[in-house]
Amino acid sequence: MKEYHNPYKTALDGLLIEDPVKSFFDFCKERESIRKKRERGQSPPWSSDPIFQKGRFLNVFREYDRGSVSILRFARNLKDELPKLIHALFFCRWVNRQQTIDKLTPSDLSKFEELVKKLNALKVWCNETAYPVESIQWEGKTYQRFEAASELFYNIQAxxxxxxxxxxxxxxxxxxNVNEKFKMQNDFPIFMAIMDVAWFRPDIINPGSNVPTGIGAVAYLNRLQNHLGLSNHKETFDKMIALQNSYWPEAERILYPIDIEYISCECRKYFSYVNGTKSFKDKNLFIPSVNS
Structure with a gap:
């Protein structure tokens, strides 16, 4: 992925984290404990930690996040139809809105006119705040986000x-390779769609693939890398995976590089609150709801 201005690069500057490895796995254990308490229907607060009480954090395992749950449900019957699976995953990542995905089925994607009507009937059809989704190129033609999601991906699934x-x-x-065709400045939506393939077809995309570091994870991954005396983030991913059994043997599954990257972003958020570089306001403020 290309490099961009990173507004989070200095988020942890000046903050002492004595053992970032232990803190990483402590975060994992506490966040998972919160998820399980919520799933059991326990009343909040689900943690005695004031930052977890007030801050908004993604789950440790991304398959439990609401958007991911919708995608997994949406594409669950497409495992043996790879072109349709890839079409569905690109559509979902271009939409990136749980409420939209939940109103559709994979069969809707092959009915262009009906799909357009259904999307246009929604007050909001896509999530425009999570990550940018630019126009893309295909064989000399430009496709805007809506056109790509509703029509192009169906036509080019093969x-x-x-x-x-x-x-x-x-x-x-x-x-x-896909972005050589799409020519996007920010290829993150492509990356997410392809990474999702690993959930369904690990024979096509290895769930243990090395991954690039997103801007939100850089600050904490740098702390881990320096603490462990390593040379780069790939080595850091590998070492953290190797350390999992020592720090968190009871985890429900092994961590992959994408998990280490993903959790490092959440750890950066957590310690940004500690460091005073992030505040509990607007979308960052968590208002607990058992069923949310």
Whole structure:
């Protein structure tokens, strides 16, 4: 992925984190404990930690986040139809809105006119705040976000499948190869769609693929890397995965590089509150609800 201005780069500057490895796994255990208490229907607060009480954090395992749950449900029957699966995942990541995905089925994606009507009938059809989704190129033509989601991905699902299959199960290589066609400045939506393939078809995309570091994870991954005396984030991913059994043997599954990157972003958020570089207001303020 290309480098961009990183507003979070200095979020942890001046803050002492004595053992960022232990803090990483402590975060995992507490966040998972919160998730399980909520699922059991316990009343809040689900943690004695005031930051977890007031701050908004994603789940440790991304498959439990609401958007991911919607995508997993939406595409659950497409495992054996790879072009349709890839089409569905690109559609979902271009929409990136749980409420929209939950109103549709994969069969809707093959009915262009009906799909357009259904999307246009929604007050909001996509999430415009989570990450930017630019226009894309395909064979000399520009497609805006709506056009790509509603029409283009259906028409090019076979070509996308061929590109992804040829990428040797590597999400970074597959993202690069697709973006050679799409020519996006920010290829994150491509990366997410292709990474999602690993949930359904690990024979096509390796769930243990190395991943690029997003801007939100840099500050904490740098702390981990320096603490462990390593040279780069890939080495850091590998070492943290190796350390999981020592720090968190009871976890329900092993962590992958994408998990280490993803959780590092959440740890950066947590310690930004500690450091006073992030505040509990607006969308950052968590208002507990058992069923939310």
């Amino acid at each position: 070509q996308l499948t061929k590109i992804i299959i040829s990428s040797e199960r590597c999400v970074v290589k597959a993202t690069k």
